Amino acid sequence: MAEHNELGQLGEQLATDYLTKKGYKIVERNYVFQKAEIDIIAKHDNRMICVEVKTRNSDFFGDPQEFVTPSKIKLLVKAMDAFITDHDIDLETRFDIIAVLKNKTKEQITHYEDAFYHF
DSSP states (O other), X not given: OOHHHHHHHHHHHHHHHXXXXXXXXXXXXXXXXXXXXEEEEEEETTEEEEEEEEEESOOTTOOGGGGOOHHHHHHHHXXXXXXXXXXXXXXXXXXXXXXXXXXXXXXXXXXXXXXXXXX
């Protein structure tokens, strides 16, 4: 497996562990709908949370959350809508980004709630 894929999987696991410790219930991981994949779907405070995880080993090229493009946001919204519809869920939905910076000397997790409205 390519090193960047391993780093991405590690970042998703760190994000899952972080959310679990914060009281989030993980509903599904790596949900795929058409061209979109939602990294984590969780439930918290009577809301469904769509979480995009961005993992980098350096912030040299910018912060990880800066790589969530408008086209990616559009795909995630469409996929989350399909998930909500398919599972007949009647809860408010929120879209978060978890930025993971992980290398040999640093492990930093930053959680941006309602992230699509802040970028």
